[in-house]
Amino acid sequence: MNTTRWKLVLGSAADATDSVPLPPDYGRMDEVLTALYDGDKAERKAGLGGSAPRVSRWLGDIRAYFPTEVVAVMQQDAMTRLGLNQLLLEPEIMRTVQADVHLVGTLMSLSRVMPQKAKSTAREVITKVVRELEQKLANPLRQAVQGALSRAVRNPRPRYHEIDWGATIKANLKHYQAAHKTVIPERLVGFGRRGQALKEIVLCVDQSGSMASSVVYAGVFGAVLASLKAVKTHMVVFDTAVVNLSENLRDPVDLLFGVQLGGGTDINLALGYCQQLITRPTDTILVLITDLYEGGNEREMIKRAASLKAAGVNIVVLLALSDDGAPSFDRRVAEQLAALSIPSFACTPARFPELMTAAIQGQKLAA
Numbered sequence: 001m002n003t004t005r006w007k008l009v010l011g012s013a014a015d016a017t018d019s020v021p022l023p024p025d026y027g028r029m030d031e032v033l034t035a036l037y038d039g040d041k042a043e044r045k046a047g048l049g050g051s052a053p054r055v056s057r058w059l060g061d062i063r064a065y066f067p068t069e070v071v072a073v074m075q076q077d078a079m080t081r082l083g084l085n086q087l088l089l090e091p092e093i094m095r096t097v098q099a100d101v102h103l104v105g106t107l108m109s110l111s112r113v114m115p116q117k118a119k120s121t122a123r124e125v126i127t128k129v130v131r132e133l134e135q136k137l138a139n140p141l142r143q144a145v146q147g148a149l150s151r152a153v154r155n156p157r158p159r160y161h162e163i164d165w166g167a168t169i170k171a172n173l174k175h176y177q178a179a180h181k182t183v184i185p186e187r188l189v190g191f192g193r194r195g196q197a198l199k200e201i202v203l204c205v206d207q208s209g210s211m212a213s214s215v216v217y218a219g220v221f222g223a224v225l226a227s228l229k230a231v232k233t234h235m236v237v238f239d240t241a242v243v244n245l246s247e248n249l250r251d252p253v254d255l256l257f258g259v260q261l262g263g264g265t266d267i268n269l270a271l272g273y274c275q276q277l278i279t280r281p282t283d284t285i286l287v288l289i290t291d292l293y294e295g296g297n298e299r300e301m302i303k304r305a306a307s308l309k310a311a312g313v314n315i316v317v318l319l320a321l322s323d324d325g326a327p328s329f330d331r332r333v334a335e336q337l338a339a340l341s342i343p344s345f346a347c348t349p350a351r352f353p354e355l356m357t358a359a360i361q362g363q364k365l366a367a
Helices: 003-010 024-037 052-065 068-081 101-110 116-152 165-171 209-226 252-257 267-277 298-310 331-338 349-360
Strands: 199-206 231-238 242-244 284-289 314-321 344-347
Touching: 024 052, 024 068, 052 068, 068 101, 101 116, 101 209, 101 252, 116 209, 116 252, 116 349, 199 209, 199 267, 209 231, 209 252, 209 284, 209 314, 209 349, 231 267, 242 267, 267 284, 267 298, 284 349, 298 314, 298 331, 314 331, 314 349, 331 344, 344 349
Parallel strands: 199 231, 199 284, 284 314, 314 344
Antiparallel strands: 231 242
């Protein structure tokens, strides 16, 4: 790294004699970094203060000088270091921020104190992010689940529109007619009956503040699963209370607006509610998304999880459903669940379709 970049890393205060002059663009980059990371130093006190125009200009500058992935990190730092959470309550500020999952989480956490004039803008931001995520994640999940169901459940007497042509041809290759250059199938292989819920999936999501990114991704995936007729999907969110958002799965934007991030955590209460929803335990997959820091009755929570498992429910705990890296979680509780053959692990959004395929097919998820 050359001396100019070292000066950017260390700050201009590290070059008291100004022996390393900065080019114009680098000088502005130094000001941007100073405003965020050195605003608390008396000798270089800068910051953004409470001025909305300065914040807007700063947000524009970081997009001009830094790549997208760096911009997202700097915005996240600004939320906590400079108090941008409050400034984001102004619609003109929200429109200048680069929309991503973290920003959606911030807006969700502010929804209860957000003035009415800002809510429409917040909805625009959330809609933009959700639609981008749907475009990226929907088809892989839809294809994975439909493929897993077709392999897990076969219809021996399918109607024409229920025939799995790939499986049918494979099963009848020995009946290939060379003279006609075709396969004459003696046995048809079909998908499950349309309109029949072959599996039930319960997404039980911790909505405490630390789980914001996971809540966003779970909302998007829940909406995709709810669009599949062969799957009956429930979406339950919880803190110290439980809310069933299954009716909002048709629109993940409405669903996310129904989430109230923050508060404590009562996993036992949430599992008890989900237990009441389950009517076919052996055909049910319960995805519990939480960091396992139980604020309720831990012993009862473990007993309830054991009861669900004994009834035949396929339970998996996702410590995080995000790209945020290794999550913090209660290892002791995870070990107790592992003893019940209930695996706990983090999962990136890109791997979630693979996870659902394995769960539907009854594979060992711990692997």
